Amino acid sequence: MLAQTLISIGGIALVVVLARWLGVRRPAASLDAKAAADLAEFTLAGFVADDVVLGADGGGALVSGQGGRFALIKPHGSHWAVRGLAPPVAVTVESADLIVESGDPMFGPVRLRIGAEAGETLAARLRAEAGRHT
Amino acid sequence: MKLPDPVALAIPAFILLMVAEVLWVRFGGRGEYEWRDTATSLVMGFGSTIAGLITGGAVIAAAYWLHQFAFLDLGWHWWVFALCILADDLAYYVFHRSAHRVRWFWAAHVIHHSSQHYNLSTALRQTWTGFIALGFIFRMPLFLVFDPAMVLFASAINLVYQFWIHTEVVGRMPRWFEAVMNTPSHHRVHHATNPRYLDKNYAGMFIVWDKMFGTFEPERADEPCRYGIVKNLGSFNVLWTAFHEWIGIAKDVWHAPTWRARWNYMVKPPGWSHDGSRDTSETIKARWAERQARLAAEPAE
Numbered sequence: 001m002l003a004q005t006l007i008s009i010g011g012i013a014l015v016v017v018l019a020r021w022l023g024v025r026r027p028a029a030s031l032d033a034k035a036a037a038d039l040a041e042f043t044l045a046g047f048v049a050d051d052v053v054l055g056a057d058g059g060g061a062l063v064s065g066q067g068g069r070f071a072l073i074k075p076h077g078s079h080w081a082v083r084g085l086a087p088p089v090a091v092t093v094e095s096a097d098l099i100v101e102s103g104d105p106m107f108g109p110v111r112l113r114i115g116a117e118a119g120e121t122l123a124a125r126l127r128a129e130a131g132r133h134t
Numbered sequence: 135m136k137l138p139d140p141v142a143l144a145i146p147a148f149i150l151l152m153v154a155e156v157l158w159v160r161f162g163g164r165g166e167y168e169w170r171d172t173a174t175s176l177v178m179g180f181g182s183t184i185a186g187l188i189t190g191g192a193v194i195a196a197a198y199w200l201h202q203f204a205f206l207d208l209g210w211h212w213w214v215f216a217l218c219i220l221a222d223d224l225a226y227y228v229f230h231r232s233a234h235r236v237r238w239f240w241a242a243h244v245i246h247h248s249s250q251h252y253n254l255s256t257a258l259r260q261t262w263t264g265f266i267a268l269g270f271i272f273r274m275p276l277f278l279v280f281d282p283a284m285v286l287f288a289s290a291i292n293l294v295y296q297f298w299i300h301t302e303v304v305g306r307m308p309r310w311f312e313a314v315m316n317t318p319s320h321h322r323v324h325h326a327t328n329p330r331y332l333d334k335n336y337a338g339m340f341i342v343w344d345k346m347f348g349t350f351e352p353e354r355a356d357e358p359c360r361y362g363i364v365k366n367l368g369s370f371n372v373l374w375t376a377f378h379e380w381i382g383i384a385k386d387v388w389h390a391p392t393w394r395a396r397w398n399y400m401v402k403p404p405g406w407s408h409d410g411s412r413d414t415s416e417t418i419k420a421r422w423a424e425r426q427a428r429l430a431a432e433p434a435e
């Protein structure tokens with residue numbers, strides 16, 4: 001039993017260290033507006049993308065869709081993870097970043113580098129839309 | 135009869151094959167590894183063996199208790215082993231199908247599907263809460279026919295078999311093998327979130343069950359698999375990985391407006407909600423079919 005446990009722990013360490021050391025991780029495919037819209041439509045059933053706000057550093061995207069739906073996209077390892085958001089979407093602006101709350105502690109907030117001015121404009125628009133839905 | 139533990143014997147081979155797969159990917163072969171994802175999978179696998187040690191005694195005790203009511207004594211012939219492996223695989227199919235269709239069972243099984251990668255380490259991404267989810271009840275009828283030691287041996291053989299099918303390295307096996315056995319190609323479909331592939335290919339060792347019960351879907355060259363779950367975790371944290379669906383059930387049951395809704399949040403398919411605001415695999419497939427039909431009609435307009 002002890003030998004089996006030690007072999008398992010050693011094996012885990014070996015595989016993880018080897019995967020990291022050899023750098024086999026493939027970076028997530030680059031996210032342009034079309035890719036973000038496609039991803040949102042693939043992931044969220046019935047989602048029809050209207051407009052895409054991309055983080056400048058490839059840090060994610062906020063896709064607005066028909067019917068007041070939103071898709072929040074963030075990088076997750078070699079892939080992208082998506083959450084559907086319903087209004088009101090909670091956002092804050094911090095220097096050049098728009099921080100979008102996913103409302104899911106496991107997923108966390110997503111920081112989109114879109115510039116201070118664009119961030120303020122979008123935040124104001126989202127707050128106005130949130131006001132209409134509350 | 136004292137039988138060897140196939141899982142314990144296979145662990146060194148699991149490690150060597152994962153190392154070989156990492157090297158294969160490193161030198162340009164098909165496949166993908168992300169070390170944080172792999173770490174999550176392997177820690178989940180290790181935790182699963184610990185959970186199995188804690189709860190396994192109760193399952194074995196239940197098995198031997200039930201076996202005293204066995205209505206057949208088939209003995210220990212080779213053909214009984216073969217029959218037991220076949221019967222165990224059918225029990226696995228029923229368990230696995232239920233694990234995708236009943237949220238209580240899904241809460242434990244979702245862990246295995248929660249990686250967006252598909253490699254040998256994904257095979258070891260196993261639940262810590264299988265006992266709570268009552269997954270063992272599906273094998274219980276077997277103890278009325280076969281010796282518990284034989285059933286547990288067959289289950290272990292099944293588990294070991296399923297390791298090698300979690301890979302993108304192998305494309306297709308020979309046609310005869312693909313027709314009968316579960317293969318990497320069939321199981322990639324099972325791990326995919328493409329609407330066409332959702333809730334398909336539940337087989338453990340023999341793909342024939344899916345063909346018999348109408349849940350078979352072949353892998354298509356024109357539709358690459360996108361792995362993971364409908365609502366991907368977005369986290370490598372093992373605690374979130376292990377418990378997120380249980381937390382989701384608890385929240386839904388707490389906030390449900392009626393007792394009927396509370397019950398349904400536990401036993402209806404994943405994605406069910408009392409107000410229909412969420413997506414089940416059926417609604418996802420229906421919307422996808424609508425979209426396909428719309429796209430197909432567009433050039434004619």
